[in-house]
Amino acid sequence: MTTTSPAEPSVLAADAPREDRVHELFRDWALRTPDAPAVIDGEHCSTYAELDLLADETARVLADRVRPGDLVGVCLDRSVELVAVALAVARLGAVYLPFGPDAGEQRIRTAARSLRLRCIVAAPEHLPVEHRSAQRLRLPLPGTSVVASVHAPAADAFATPVGTYYAVLTSGSTGEPKAVAVGKASLGSLVHWYRELTDLGPDDRHSFLMNVAFDAHLMEMWATLTAGAALSVSPREVRWDTGTLTDWWRDAGVTVGFLPTPLAEPVLDRPWPAGLVLRHLGIGGDRLRRRPGPDVTARVYNAYGPAEATVVTTAYPLAPAEADSGGDPAIGLPLPGATVLVTDGTGRPVPRGLPGELRIGGHCLALGYFDPELTGRRFVTAPDTGRVYRTGDQVVMRPDGVLDFLGRLDGQVKVGGVRTELAEVERVLERRPGVRRAVVAVHRDADDAVLVAFLETTAGAEPPTPSELRGHVRAWLPEQSCPVAFHPVDRFPLNPNGKIDRDALLARYGARSAQRPAEVSEDRTPIEGDVLRLCRDILGDSGVGLHDNFVESGGNSLGGARLIAALEQRYEVRLRAHELLRQPDLRGIATLVASRSATR
Numbered sequence: 001m002t003t004t005s006p007a008e009p010s011v012l013a014a015d016a017p018r019e020d021r022v023h024e025l026f027r028d029w030a031l032r033t034p035d036a037p038a039v040i041d042g043e044h045c046s047t048y049a050e051l052d053l054l055a056d057e058t059a060r061v062l063a064d065r066v067r068p069g070d071l072v073g074v075c076l077d078r079s080v081e082l083v084a085v086a087l088a089v090a091r092l093g094a095v096y097l098p099f100g101p102d103a104g105e106q107r108i109r110t111a112a113r114s115l116r117l118r119c120i121v122a123a124p125e126h127l128p129v130e131h132r133s134a135q136r137l138r139l140p141l142p143g144t145s146v147v148a149s150v151h152a153p154a155a156d157a158f159a160t161p162v163g164t165y166y167a168v169l170t171s172g173s174t175g176e177p178k179a180v181a182v183g184k185a186s187l188g189s190l191v192h193w194y195r196e197l198t199d200l201g202p203d204d205r206h207s208f209l210m211n212v213a214f215d216a217h218l219m220e221m222w223a224t225l226t227a228g229a230a231l232s233v234s235p236r237e238v239r240w241d242t243g244t245l246t247d248w249w250r251d252a253g254v255t256v257g258f259l260p261t262p263l264a265e266p267v268l269d270r271p272w273p274a275g276l277v278l279r280h281l282g283i284g285g286d287r288l289r290r291r292p293g294p295d296v297t298a299r300v301y302n303a304y305g306p307a308e309a310t311v312v313t314t315a316y317p318l319a320p321a322e323a324d325s326g327g328d329p330a331i332g333l334p335l336p337g338a339t340v341l342v343t344d345g346t347g348r349p350v351p352r353g354l355p356g357e358l359r360i361g362g363h364c365l366a367l368g369y370f371d372p373e374l375t376g377r378r379f380v381t382a383p384d385t386g387r388v389y390r391t392g393d394q395v396v397m398r399p400d401g402v403l404d405f406l407g408r409l410d411g412q413v414k415v416g417g418v419r420t421e422l423a424e425v426e427r428v429l430e431r432r433p434g435v436r437r438a439v440v441a442v443h444r445d446a447d448d449a450v451l452v453a454f455l456e457t458t459a460g461a462e463p464p465t466p467s468e469l470r471g472h473v474r475a476w477l478p479e480q481s482c483p484v485a486f487h488p489v490d491r492f493p494l495n496p497n498g499k500i501d502r503d504a505l506l507a508r509y510g511a512r513s514a515q516r517p518a519e520v521s522e523d524r525t526p527i528e529g530d531v532l533r534l535c536r537d538i539l540g541d542s543g544v545g546l547h548d549n550f551v552e553s554g555g556n557s558l559g560g561a562r563l564i565a566a567l568e569q570r571y572e573v574r575l576r577a578h579e580l581l582r583q584p585d586l587r588g589i590a591t592l593v594a595s596r597s598a599t600r
Contacts, residue, residue, distance in 0.1 A: 022165070058141065068092065071115055073121065178370075215311050239557030240581075245267065250275050268292055279297075291318050331403050331405045334362070407424070426440050429472070528546055579592060
């Protein structure tokens with residue numbers, strides 16, 4: 001490989017023609033291979049011809065109320081119904097806005113208030129209250145009660161940018177989501193790259209697993225359906241148990257898959273299962289800290305990209321031989337058609353090897369936000385490059401052009417008068433033996449700002465004490481940069497875009513002391529004590545008791561997966577997700593573990 005001078009600027013472009021066909025390619029496959037499987041959901045399989053007809057019938061019902069350019073919110077989970085609606089919206093020239101099935105009324109209400117939302121597609125019980133009295137169109141989706149609730153958009157809402165093919169909501173600094181508008185050619189270029197990268201074709205089965213509110217599901221869906229391959233809908237329980245996930249990969253014959261980073265890391269931590277036909281695995285959504293072991297038979301790559309640059313902007317293949325390499329995996333090189341620049345505060349490219357802000361250009365760029373003022377602030381003009389998006393991410397470009405992710409620029413805060421980079425504190429904590437992953441957040445009150453650390457500890461290792469952690473941090477950083485509290489967690493909550501949700505961590509933990517309060521004495525067996533301790537760590541609530549239900553106390557799929565894995569490691573018993581969910585309380589989980597242990 002040819003290296004470059006350290007003085008060479010941190011600019012790299014990968015030229016490629018635009019691809020402006022998306023749903024049209026699905027129709028080509030429907031005509032070419034009408035009997036091929038298109039969507040497989042458990043025992044049910046829809047062929048390309050059946051899906052094509054379902055999409056046409058859905059579009060026919062919507063056509064009287066939905067016009068080209070209209071915004072259609074979709075509150076459905078991964079399913080043949082979701083795919084049919086997405087195809088129908090595209091054929092009408094309307095704009096697909098995925099909320100997912102669990103968006104919550106407030107998120108939908110906020111979007112409806114600020115965007116010109118023409119209709120919402122959902123089961124009636126999932127419609128916001130104010131939309132339940134609107135005109136409803138019953139959609140021809142067999143076995144469902146899905147309707148389209150049609151209403152007049154808010155007159156003062158942001159207009160949908162001309163040329164928008166789909167929209168997606170991302171987190172906003174104001175607490176309200178930002179709507180990103182993406183054009184057809186940007187999506188078409190992405191799925192063209194992905195088909196070539198994975199060699200996706202008619203004999204393949206691609207997992208359909210990503211959260212529908214996360215734009216990566218669009219890459220799964222459209223790349224598969226424009227390649228003549230089959231989408232295999234993941235069962236909900238695969239998110240609760242990595243063993244169930246890999247078993248499903250095997251049973252469903254999944255050949256190509258994509259995972260959110262927090263779910264991928266425990267998969268890479270386990271021995272690679274035998275009998276998989278999975279040959280390609282993509283990972284994305286957050287900072288990756290794992291590498292595939294030498295037993296992994298699939299090609300694995302780390303993907304990076306903001307919604308403002310159409311799902312994936314850079315990618316980096318992870319070779320098993322690199323398993324013992326130091327540092328986090330790189331985020332890689334730009335996709336065809338993308339340009340990446342690493343710049344200083346004035347927007348000028350810095351020399352390679354120096355950190356700076358990542359800016360992205362090329363035809364991967366979104367059209368912008370629905371809010372024109374916000375678009376003007378984040379999408380700017382760069383000399384010799386043209387229009388670029390300011391990511392707010394700090395990266396460094398190696399001499400060969402490969403990018404390493406360092407952290408968020410807006411993670412820099414002042415604590416006690418000292419400017420502190422949150423990512424730097426996280427990296428210092430992760431140097432401490434026993435700490436696998438650290439997330440640091442800022443807790444603010446009327447008088448001050450303090451740092452709070454949330455730690456995932458190494459399996460089987462004795463967790464370091466708060467005193468040990470403070471001594472470690474103070475050896476590296478100023479006193480003011482040392483967190484005031486250290487909270488062990490067994491999972492990190494995610495926002496709808498697959499990022500770690502620091503606000504949710506702070507809402508649950510606050511800045512209270514990491515020391516447990518004095519516990520009310522209660523009779524418990526050793527196993528009950530272990531289950532209680534694990535669940536308190538996972539849920540982040542020292543007040544949880546044996547009589548509490550895991551899910552009702554805040555447990556989710558990733559937390560459940562970690563609880564199952566921890567119990568298996570400690571007691572060598574294998575629980576399934578449905579068994580865990582069936583227990584009325586934590587004492588029931590402990591009883592199940594005890595019974596399994598007694599029969600081993």
